[in-house]
Amino acid sequence: MKVRLLLGAFFFVWISLLVRVFYLTVASNDYYESLSDKNTIKIEAVAPMRGDILDRNSKPIAINKLGFKIELIPHLNTKTNQQELLENIRFVTSLLPYLDEKELVKRYKKHDSHYNHQHIALVDFISYEDIVPVYSKLNLHENINVIPAPKRYYPNHNVAAHVIGYMAKANQKDIDNDPVLKLIGSVGKSGIEKYYNEYLEGIPGEREIKVSATNEEIEELSFKTPIENRNLTLTLDMRLQRYIGKLFKGNSGSVVVMKTDGEILAAGSYPEYDLNTFVTGISTKKWNKLINNIDAPFTNKIINGLYPPGSTIKTGLGLIYLTSGISQWWYVTCHGSMKLGDRNFRCWKGRGHLKTDINKAIRESCDDYFYKGSLKVGIATMSSGLKGFGLGEKTGVDLPNEFIGTVPNREWKRQRYNQPWYIGETLNSSIGQGNFLVTPLQMTRFTALMATGILPTPHLALEIGDQPYEKSFRDVLTPEQKEKLPIIQKAMEQVCNHPKGTAVNHIDSIIRIAGKTGTAQVIGISQATKKRLKENEMAYYTRSHAWLTTYGPVKKPEVVVTVLVEHGGHGGSAGGYITSRIYDKLLKMGYVSER
Helix, strand or coil: CHHHHHHHHHHHHHHHHHHHHHHHHHHCHHHHHHHHHHHHEEEEEECCCCCCEECCCCCEEEEEECEEEEEECCCCCCCCCHHHHHHHHHHHHHHCCCCCHHHHHHHHHHHCCCCCCCCEEEEEEEEHHHHHHHHHHHHHCCCEEEEECCEEECCCCCCCHHHHCCEEECCHHHHHHCCHHHHHCEEECCHHHHHCHHHHHCECEEEEEEECCCCCEEEEEEEECCECCCCEEECCCHHHHHHHHHHCCCCCEEEEEEECCCEEEEEEEECCCCHHHHCCCCCHHHHHHHHHCCCCCCCCHHHHCCECCHHHHHHHHHHHHHCCCCCCCCCEEECCEEEECCEEEECCCCCCCEEECHHHHHHCCCHHHHHHHHHHHCHHHHHHHHHHCCCCCCCCCCCCCCCCCECCCHHHHHHHHCCCCCHHHHHHHHCCCCCCEECHHHHHHHHHHHHHCCEECCECEEEECCEECCCCEECCCCHHHHHHHHHHHHHHHHHHHCCCCCCHHHCCCCCCCEEEEEEECCCCCCHHHHHHCCHHHHHHHCCCEEEEEEEECCCCCCEEEEEEECCCCCHHHHHHHHHHHHHHHHHHHCCCCCC
16 A cells, blocks of 8 residues: 555656646747747837927027947946056046046946946047047947937027027936936927927837847847937027127017017027037036026026016007997096005106097007006906907917916905905006016017907927928907007007107118007015125116017018017117117018018
8 A cells, every 4th residue: 555655656746747847848938938038139229319400491500419428338346346447447538638537437436336237428428520530449449338429519509599498418307207318318408499309309219139148249130210300490590580689789688579470580588598508517607607697597588587568568458448438539638647545656758648549648658548548447357358368378389388477457466465456556557567477478479469460379380390380370359359459550650650659769670660668667676686786786777677569561560579678778769779670680581571
């Protein structure tokens, strides 16, 4: 009996072993073959080349400069390999003596670890011209890799800096949002570069390669080409942009030149800065200089600068008045101020405008007319009407982080401050002061509406690849507003052409234009800014900002030009010359078809 049990156990063990051998050698063949392939076949991602950004004339705005990256094998930062590390780095610096040996060692040690099996970048970018004479020597070194590494380059340096934006190294948050950046390494941080980053960066390709146990490449099995070189053509004309930059030199503020269909021909925020500064990393000294500059060169004032619109909104308010129970023939007698309670609300003209109707009120910018009109119409009608004209909302421009601005009213103040609305605030709002805030691009779009009766969506993309950008418009005026609009347009023409127009003494363009001046009061200066100001600078920085927003030609509006000069005082005197020269240039360049 015992013998039978022993024989049974013996046969059971052998049968189990045979079954296991069969399973491992035959039944699991596909599984282990697949596992073997994974050990010997490697998939490598291939970084796509970022697309170029071009102006409307196909002139380069942002391109990729050809260069190379120098990498060193890992795991040299040990006691036994320290000397070898220094020898490798000294070999590199002997060929490229302008490189700092200590910085290269520091960088290597920062990125080396037991867990890293990838080559470590000593230098992210060496120009093609610098690498060519030493390429063969570097490439033959067994521990060194020299691989192509293009760098973003902005040939126009600071021109249109805030619109174009810049590339910089991707941080972990960027990579978490877009895993492709782990391969590419850099990302659009602002402007067009950021807004269209996903399109411009392309889609990585793949290399399937066979490697040895020591990770040496044996052969390439397949190659999937990356989707790359997705070019973006903008509506900007860099010739016009450079010209405006020269006109605006010495001033801070913003200029926007836009076709009435929404195409932005030029958009400047001043002062500007060199975009190339950020590509490889900006020094602390340069960064502090930028962010501490009182004129805010790092702020995109086109869409992030918030200013009281001043009298520029009188055109839209005039249209609201005319369609809210106030007759075209209604007038006020302006004596230079209006008493409300225990406060006098002054008109800018101390001796008054005397008898003033809507035409004269816009032409000569009479505050008293709009004060008294606002009491008839009320803040609710004024606020909702101006919001309907595109204020207090994003314009929809293809730029990131656009600000909304503020069109104040009772509800807004209650939500913001939990305070009641006072009648004096209605009067302040009627002349674009108080809590009223707009951006230069909002004012440009608003003026396009006054010029054509249609509200366009501003845009900077002309063609995305080979596909034209789809324009969009909103028909926001009521039939009655469309009927009354010519009254406003006539008054705007007189602002720039009538002997008593507020801009007439400062406009000398070949083109006959229409527009509106405005003065935006500086409400206050922060304590931090005051500390950086010299005593003799205080007077300048407390001066009002100057607006001049225009369209032309009068008979057939094709272009809107909005100029905001910070601390410029009066809109006509500060912006008239700049505006006139821009229209003359537009005529010369063929953007305006008639005078």
